[in-house]
Amino acid sequence: MQYELRSMFEGISTEGDGETRVTVKCRKETVITMLSFLKKTGFDHLALISCVDRINNNELELVYILSSYGGDAAMQKLNILVKTRIPRENPQFYTATEIFRNASPYERELHELFGIFFRGHPGLTPLFLEREYDIPPFRKDFDTRKYVKDVFDQIPFVDDKKGRT
Amino acid sequence: MDRNNIGKWFKSPGNMGQKYSLHALYFCTGCGIIEIPPTITTRWDAERFGVIPVATPRQANLFLITGYVSVKTLRYIIRSYEQMPEPKYTVGFGSCPINGGMYWDSYNTIKHLDKYIPVDGWIAGCMPRPEAVFVAVTHLWTLIDKGMATGYLKYREHYTKYRRNQEKVLGKLEWPPLFSIEEENEKSREKVAV
Numbered sequence: 322m323q324y325e326l327r328s329m330f331e332g333i334s335t336e337g338d339g340e341t342r343v344t345v346k347c348r349k350e351t352v353i354t355m356l357s358f359l360k361k362t363g364f365d366h367l368a369l370i371s372c373v374d375r376i377n378n379n380e381l382e383l384v385y386i387l388s389s390y391g392g393d394a395a396m397q398k399l400n401i402l403v404k405t406r407i408p409r410e411n412p413q414f415y416t417a418t419e420i421f422r423n424a425s426p427y428e429r430e431l432h433e434l435f436g437i438f439f440r441g442h443p444g445l446t447p448l449f450l451e452r453e454y455d456i457p458p459f460r461k462d463f464d465t466r467k468y469v470k471d472v473f474d475q476i477p478f479v480d481d482k483k484g485r486t
Numbered sequence: 487m488d489r490n491n492i493g494k495w496f497k498s499p500g501n502m503g504q505k506y507s508l509h510a511l512y513f514c515t516g517c518g519i520i521e522i523p524p525t526i527t528t529r530w531d532a533e534r535f536g537v538i539p540v541a542t543p544r545q546a547n548l549f550l551i552t553g554y555v556s557v558k559t560l561r562y563i564i565r566s567y568e569q570m571p572e573p574k575y576t577v578g579f580g581s582c583p584i585n586g587g588m589y590w591d592s593y594n595t596i597k598h599l600d601k602y603i604p605v606d607g608w609i610a611g612c613m614p615r616p617e618a619v620f621v622a623v624t625h626l627w628t629l630i631d632k633g634m635a636t637g638y639l640k641y642r643e644h645y646t647k648y649r650r651n652q653e654k655v656l657g658k659l660e661w662p663p664l665f666s667i668e669e670e671n672e673k674s675r676e677k678v679a680v
Binding site: 449450451452454458463465466468469472473474475476477478479 | 557558561590591592593594596597598600601604640644647648651654655656657
């Protein structure tokens with residue numbers, strides 16, 4: 322599997338034991354091709370799209386976790402993690418909803434929690450959050466304690482019996 | 487029936503009736519709801535205390551908020567609370583509605599529930615045992631007896647402050663105010679500021 326991938330795609334590196342987990346690190350141009358190739362190979366289930374904020378390298382790391390329902394027994398044991406990195410300022414990426422339809426809520430989540438704009442997504446509307454934030458709240462430089470002090474602690478108590486007004 | 491209570495029944499039959507027919511609305515916000523099924527079913531049988539779960543807020547008079555309150559659920563907590571008929575009692579269950587609990591520095595949970603709706607009693611702990619619900623219920627009985635469970639009256643009295651706090655977190659609310667709002671306060675404050 323790893324040898325096959327390395328021979329087909331340029332500039333990727335794979336690691337892992339090959340039985341339970343294979344990590345594929347690739348450039349951001351190859352990701353969509355890689356996902357559609359893996360889907361045709363038999364990894365037909367997108368389990369999760371996750372994101373890691375690599376603030377020291379000034380990059381965001383996207384992780385696509387794929388598994389298989391339709392393949393043979395060896396394939397069903399295997400999870401494939403496709404990792405890629407995109408720049409942290411004004412992050413944009415292509416949507417995976419054309420390949421996996423269930424990517425839509427994951428991408429909406431990443432859009433509002435990390436501020437990544439997915440080009441071609443049918444509806445990037447807010448999913449969880451009600452308030453608006455200056456910095457997307459799951460980034461490392463979002464100071465939650467300062468935000469709580471500025472917003473929630475400024476709201477006064479209503480009853481004045483206990484002396485906390 | 488306890489013979490000592492006969493005097494109370496003659497004195498304030500309304501209070502005694504409310505004490506023993508608490509129709510509870512469980513707002514399943516967080517992990518606290520996991521304690522509620524054993525509480526209301528045969529293991530701890532909340533109906534011994536006259537507590538029975540109901541389906542809608544319009545039938546309820548005891549509001550149990552079980553778990554953390556995020557900004558999104560606060561909107562529906564306020565709507566449910568305003569739909570309940572008076573007299574109504576609110577009990578915060580677990581440490582998260584009290585002061586945030588383990589979500590004290592979270593970006594999306596409100597920290598003090600009593601800034602937004604009046605709360606008559608708290609059950610501290612993370613998580614409280616089902617027995618703690620009954621301690622709270624029996625304590626609520628004594629509060630009703632003494633006339634101290636007056637959260638709903640406080641909500642009427644300070645409705646302007648509560649509504650202002652709610653709008654600070656949720657932005658513009660899409661439902662009309664339940665009671666009248668004193669707008670003069672703001673104007674007078676502006677005058678003082680000028």
